[in-house]
Amino acid sequence: MTTQRFEAMGRGPARVSRELAWWLRIRAIARRHAYVLYRSPHRLFDVTVWPIVDTVLFGSLGVFFARQGGPSSAAQASVAYLLSGIVLWHVVYQAQIAVSTGFMEETWSRNLLSLMVTPLRELELVAGIALFGLAKLVMGVGVVAVAAFALYAFDVTDLGIGLVPVIAILLMGGWAIALLVIGLMLRFGNGAEALAWGIMFVAMPLGGVFYPVEALPPFLQPISALLPTTHAFAAGRELIDGGPMPWGELGLAAVGTLVATAAALAFVAWMLRLFRRRGYVTRYS
Amino acid sequence: MSDVLRARGLLKTYRRGRAVDGVDLTVRRGERVALLGPNGAGKTTTLLMCLGVVEPDGGTVEIAGHRLPRGRSAAMTHVGFAAGYLPLPERLRVGEYLRMFGQLYGLADPEAQALRGLERFGIPHLVKASGTELSSGQKTLVGIVKSTMHDPDLLVLDEPTASLDPDVALRVRTGLAALCEERGTALLVTSHNMVEVGRIAERVVFLSAGRVVADGPPDEVAAGFGRDDLEEVFLHLAFERQASEHAEGLRP
Numbered sequence: 001m002t003t004q005r006f007e008a009m010g011r012g013p014a015r016v017s018r019e020l021a022w023w024l025r026i027r028a029i030a031r032r033h034a035y036v037l038y039r040s041p042h043r044l045f046d047v048t049v050w051p052i053v054d055t056v057l058f059g060s061l062g063v064f065f066a067r068q069g070g071p072s073s074a075a076q077a078s079v080a081y082l083l084s085g086i087v088l089w090h091v092v093y094q095a096q097i098a099v100s101t102g103f104m105e106e107t108w109s110r111n112l113l114s115l116m117v118t119p120l121r122e123l124e125l126v127a128g129i130a131l132f133g134l135a136k137l138v139m140g141v142g143v144v145a146v147a148a149f150a151l152y153a154f155d156v157t158d159l160g161i162g163l164v165p166v167i168a169i170l171l172m173g174g175w176a177i178a179l180l181v182i183g184l185m186l187r188f189g190n191g192a193e194a195l196a197w198g199i200m201f202v203a204m205p206l207g208g209v210f211y212p213v214e215a216l217p218p219f220l221q222p223i224s225a226l227l228p229t230t231h232a233f234a235a236g237r238e239l240i241d242g243g244p245m246p247w248g249e250l251g252l253a254a255v256g257t258l259v260a261t262a263a264a265l266a267f268v269a270w271m272l273r274l275f276r277r278r279g280y281v282t283r284y285s
Numbered sequence: 286m287s288d289v290l291r292a293r294g295l296l297k298t299y300r301r302g303r304a305v306d307g308v309d310l311t312v313r314r315g316e317r318v319a320l321l322g323p324n325g326a327g328k329t330t331t332l333l334m335c336l337g338v339v340e341p342d343g344g345t346v347e348i349a350g351h352r353l354p355r356g357r358s359a360a361m362t363h364v365g366f367a368a369g370y371l372p373l374p375e376r377l378r379v380g381e382y383l384r385m386f387g388q389l390y391g392l393a394d395p396e397a398q399a400l401r402g403l404e405r406f407g408i409p410h411l412v413k414a415s416g417t418e419l420s421s422g423q424k425t426l427v428g429i430v431k432s433t434m435h436d437p438d439l440l441v442l443d444e445p446t447a448s449l450d451p452d453v454a455l456r457v458r459t460g461l462a463a464l465c466e467e468r469g470t471a472l473l474v475t476s477h478n479m480v481e482v483g484r485i486a487e488r489v490v491f492l493s494a495g496r497v498v499a500d501g502p503p504d505e506v507a508a509g510f511g512r513d514d515l516e517e518v519f520l521h522l523a524f525e526r527q528a529s530e531h532a533e534g535l536r537p
Contacts, residue, residue: 013393014393014394015393015435016392027388028385028389031385039377040376109372110371113368114371116338117364117441118386118389119359119389119390120389277339281333281339282329285368
């Protein structure tokens with residue numbers, strides 16, 4: 001490991017190079033959150049029990065309606081729509097919850113002030129939490145995918161290579177929602193915690209997880225069409241139907257997600273400025 | 286002696302009124318300074334502004350040549366901070382906690398530095414203990430180890446020995462004195478314990494109603510107020526403040 005002596009004083013303990021320091025800080029945060037999960041096994045609920053419950057709920061709903069509709073291909077497709085929807089929904093859900101609750105952990109443990117008085121940058125804190133969140137996401141989505149295969153013989157990899165951009169877009173979408181939640185927590189304190197879960201219950205029906213925009217009541221359709229997840233899930237359904245790579249929907253989803261992420265970053269930066277200006281850190285110390 | 290902290294004209298107003306009103310604060314390399322004042326005098330707000338955690342409405346802060354807020358990350362490699370009221374995260378062992386902060390400070394070998402720090406304060410046996418197993422005194426000591434393991438140029442301690450047993454407080458003072466002596470670390474400390482301040486600090490800065498009302502060696506500051514010691518100065522300022530608040534309350 002490249003090291004350098006303390007520049008200002010020319011003494012003190014050996015330090016890593018500036019080029020490595022940011023990565024070391026991100027890794028330190030990710031490791032800290034790995035310890036939190038390791039020492040609080042009940043937090044595995046989000047990545048084990050909840051995904052199985054969702055799979056059973058939506059899988060069984062699909063099977064029931066498919067039986068009502070007889071052996072038609074449309075009825076069978078509805079099972080696949082529901083199961084692919086729930087597998088892909090967990091990409092958004094796990095990405096969002098992992099980052100939001102990771103930030104909350106720092107407030108619950110009153111560690112925020114200590115972190116703010118280190119060289120750690122705000123973006124590095126979020127990146128560290130998101131890095132460990134990826135491990136949780138793999139666990140959570142893996143559980144849904146395996147449960148869907150084991151219980152309903154649905155193989156999400158049947159979506160093919162198109163699954164990769166859809167997952168990437170939904171992952172970014174989940175992080176954008178998490179940034180929004182963090183911004184609200186910076187502004188309103190722990191009272192905004194409920195939003196971490198509540199916002200997902202709003203996003204799920206509007207985000208086109210299981211059905212196209214046209215299935216919604218007319219007054220909700222314009223809102224749904226604006227959400228990037230709607231187009232990502234639509235792309236997923238086109239892949240289920242065996243169609244070609246849905247570039248149109250993927251393009252809309254990608255652009256929408258980039259715009260949403262940029263807006264979420266701007267919002268959280270604004271809230272952070274307010275947080276520093278109004279001295280809200282004392283809420284957590 | 287060069288300045289490790291230079292704050293000029295700090296201003297901060299909250300909804301309830303002005304908390305800090307034009308504070309200038311300089312700490313030189315290796316100097317031991319106490320920031321004192323009754324409750325509500327503006328000590329913590331001043332400290333938090335000096336650390337870049339709270340943004341001042343006016344004024345400037347520079348740490349080891351890095352201007353805040355732009356140079357905050359670089360400045361913080363020169364700073365250690367501990368507060369008696371900050372807990373240890375419960376789901377980390379002491380060694381893991383110190384390793385994490387060592388990495389945040391960019392140390393190449395955080396484990397070795399952590400062990401060195403734990404030995405300096407006489408608690409190497411706590412390395413595998415979890416936060417929930419520690420007494421409040423031990424938590425304070427671990428917090429101070431955390432803030433000193435990267436040999437900072439400036440160590441900021443907010444009420445470091447509040448609620449500590451005299452023997453632990455002595456261990457803290459001894460460890461800090463050794464650190465300052467060996468490394469030339471500057472110390473900026475707040476405390477309500479004037480006896481302790483007299484033992485630690487070579488310069489005291491008294492705040493009252495958000496303003497600096499005295500700055501100098503403890504004996505000179507006490508003499509300047511016509512008092513025998515810092516405790517009496519503190520009580521004088523506290524009563525003065527209470528009287529002023531009472532008068533404001535009576536104003537129609």
